[in-house]
Amino acid sequence: MGLDDSCNTGLVLGLGLSPTPNNYNHAIKKSSGTVDHRLIRLDPSLTLSLSGESYKTKTAAGAGDQICRQTSSHSGISSFSSGRVKREREIYGGDGEEEAEETTERVVCSRVSDDHEDEEGVSARKKLRLTKQQSAVLEDSFKLHSTLNPKQKQNLARQLNLRPRQVEVWFQNRRARTKLKQTEVDCEILKKCCETLTDENRRLQKELQDLKALKLSQPFYMHMPAATLTMCPSCERLGGGGGGAGGVGGGTAAVDGETAKGAFSIVTKPRFYNPFTNPSAAC
DNA sequence: GATGTCAATTTGGAGT
DNA sequence: ACTCCAAATTGACATC
Numbered sequence: 001m002g003l004d005d006s007c008n009t010g011l012v013l014g015l016g017l018s019p020t021p022n023n024y025n026h027a028i029k030k031s032s033g034t035v036d037h038r039l040i041r042l043d044p045s046l047t048l049s050l051s052g053e054s055y056k057t058k059t060a061a062g063a064g065d066q067i068c069r070q071t072s073s074h075s076g077i078s079s080f081s082s083g084r085v086k087r088e089r090e091i092y093g094g095d096g097e098e099e100a101e102e103t104t105e106r107v108v109c110s111r112v113s114d115d116h117e118d119e120e121g122v123s124a125r126k127k128l129r130l131t132k133q134q135s136a137v138l139e140d141s142f143k144l145h146s147t148l149n150p151k152q153k154q155n156l157a158r159q160l161n162l163r164p165r166q167v168e169v170w171f172q173n174r175r176a177r178t179k180l181k182q183t184e185v186d187c188e189i190l191k192k193c194c195e196t197l198t199d200e201n202r203r204l205q206k207e208l209q210d211l212k213a214l215k216l217s218q219p220f221y222m223h224m225p226a227a228t229l230t231m232c233p234s235c236e237r238l239g240g241g242g243g244g245a246g247g248v249g250g251g252t253a254a255v256d257g258e259t260a261k262g263a264f265s266i267v268t269k270p271r272f273y274n275p276f277t278n279p280s281a282a283c
Numbered sequence: 284g285a286t287g288t289c290a291a292t293t294t295g296g297a298g299t
Numbered sequence: 300a301c302t303c304c305a306a307a308t309t310g311a312c313a314t315c
Contacts, residue, residue: 128290129312147304169291172304177289179305285315292309299302 130170134160138170146175 130138137160141152148156148171150164157164 130290166290168303170289173290176305176307286313287315288311288313290309290311292307294307295305297302297304299300 128166130162134162138167138174142171142174146178147171 138156141148141156145152148168153164153167156162156167160167
């Protein structure tokens, strides 16, 4: 609570602008660096390297971790797939190599962030809860860039006394929350749009019915080709209504020049209203 | 105890 | 092979 109460991430809200699973993913990815979804290049250089030696030692530490975790993990069901091993490598080596040796034992067995434990004096089993200050800093950072490059991740981790992996997870979850909220916003907009269109459709249907009723109520002579007298509702000019099913070709010419003499002497063939040549559109 | 929140985990796809 | 990420899920914790 309070963490994402305000979704003021600076994201542009709007239909068609929300990130879809695919373009969102592509928008934030670049070949050799990380870029946020606004395409701001943060750090073009991506240098994450490990020597084989340090990798081995840290992986070995991870093995110890595995045992420890299975007894102290808050979930207790971590499976440690191959992906998990990769994670361990990242957590304990990849980003914070200077403190990896120091923290391996500590982090591995306490499982929960030690700073948290220090602050609140809770057991290692208690779930980590970021402090308000940590959340605030992360939020600020997220406002600047919704993705992190390794350097930024490491800096944040050091600043907040968290593991880089925790920072990374926080950003992942934060992006997920942002997207969820965006989806909700889009859904609301679509709902309103649908309501508007439904109303408009209803109105047009009614208008059509009124026109039909009006047409039926006219005397016989008014049943003469009505389309020849179509009047543009906006400019109130008489239109030719040409191009209809019955009046292809000479229809328009028949109206031109003869209109002033009256409808009866003009039209020789019935003409039908063609919505695609609606005089209104021509105005 | 039902529910919501959130950190953490798992899985799978994409890029290199 | 490796990294990064999104999406789905799990489980601890808070709130009512």
